[in-house]
Amino acid sequence: MPSDKFVLLGKEIKKGKGAVLELEVAKLHTRNSLKVPVIVERGKKDGPVLLLLGGVHGDESNGVAIVRDIIRKKYHKPNYGTIICIPVFNVFGYLNLSRAFPDGRDLNRIFPGSKRGSLASQFAYTFTKEIAPYVDYVLDFHTGGADRSNYPNIRCNFDEEKEFEMAKAFGAPFxxxxxxxHHSIRETIHKMGKPIILFEGGKSLHLDNEVIQCGVTGALNVMKHLGLQEGEIDIHQPTVFIKKSKWLRAPYSGIFESMIQNGEYVTKKQLIGRVSDPFGEFEKKIYAPFNGHIFGLNTAPNVYKGDAIFHISVTK
Incomplete structure (x- = not known):
């Protein structure tokens, strides 16, 4: 993106300077405005514009903490180009410890939004018009929903070369x-011709230091890959590539116990869990249907028949 003059939300950010801007979400009943802080830092030299986005779902605390730590460690101050940080995108959901907007909608299923639509739709529209056109790359941080915990993994379209290279540079375990x-931020950004990758780690309403560190290190790796920061890319383990996956579901209702750790490789017919009733009358064992890596795990103590309990890679 040409960077002789960079203007965002009506504010010009000069080379080597930064600014804290505000993206207006809505007017409250009290006539006050609810605004989302947008933190912008521009390097002294030309380069791409990277957006780091956390808290699209208000209960996904790890994503917020990752962007916070990137700012706290000053990684968001690039040598080249511009880095935009939005630690808390869904401010309403974050304040209410809720995944959704006050109108009950999932913000990540309503893009690109509408100027005269629902509250969430209006906010999505504002982002699509006021922020998205000015970025070149996007890194979006998420966690598992409800009681499902995701082992740190990066998600992208393997058929999109720039996304694939960004994802490899991130260096997540999976x-x-x-x-x-449809109607997600990823789809909207992709249709605008901009690469976007999505990080998943941990579960909602829970801070996981290992997940947060993985996200921070991965983001810094992406910055180095794109030329925003200098230095060597830091990858501690080989990445497992997953083309297909499947959620294994509870065959019965009852108390659920996992017999393996999230992130573990399991083999066909290996005992991986069990479901029992609280009265000690039955216990049903769960076996792996094929070889694969477990990278998503239900941490709820009680499950109903049909609940997703293990997310496993499919190698065949």
């Missing part, structure tokens, strides 16, 4: 091929 979900 890298999963993921198509674009």
């Amino acid at each position: 890298m999963m091929h993921s198509s674009y979900i």
Whole structure:
């Protein structure tokens, strides 16, 4: 993106300077405005514009903490180009410890939004018009929903070369091929011709230091890959590539106990869990149907028949 003059939300950010801007979300009943802080830092030399996005779902605390730590460690101050940080995107959900907007909608299923639509739709529209056109790359941080915990993994479309290279540079333990979900931020950004990758780690309403560190290190790796920061890319383990995956579901209702750790490789017919009733009358064992890596795990103590309990890679 040409960077002789960079203007965002009506504010010009000069080379070597930064600014804290505000993206207006809505007017409250009290006539006050609810605004989202947008932190911008521009390097002294030309380069791409990278957006780091956390808290699209208000209960996904790890993503917020990752962007916070990037700012706290000053990694968001680039040598080249510009880095935009939005630690808390869904401010309403974050304040209410809720995944959704006050109108009950999932913000990540309503893009590109509408100027005269629902509250969430209006906010999505504002982002699509006021922020998205000015970025070149996007890194979006998420966690598992409800009681499902995701082992740190990066998601992208393997068929998109720039996304694939960004995802490899991130260096997460797992890298999963993921198509674009209709009306998601990923789909909207992709249609604008901009690469976007999505990090998943941990579960909602829970801070996991290992997940946060993985996200921070991965983001810094992406910055180095794109030329925003200098230095060698830091990858501590080989990445497992997952083209296909499947959620294994509870065959019965009852108390659920996992017999393996999240991130573990399991073999066909290996005992991986069990479901029992609280009265000691039955216990049903769960076996792996094929070889694969477990990278998503239900941590709820009680499950109903049909609940997703293990997310496993499919190698065949």
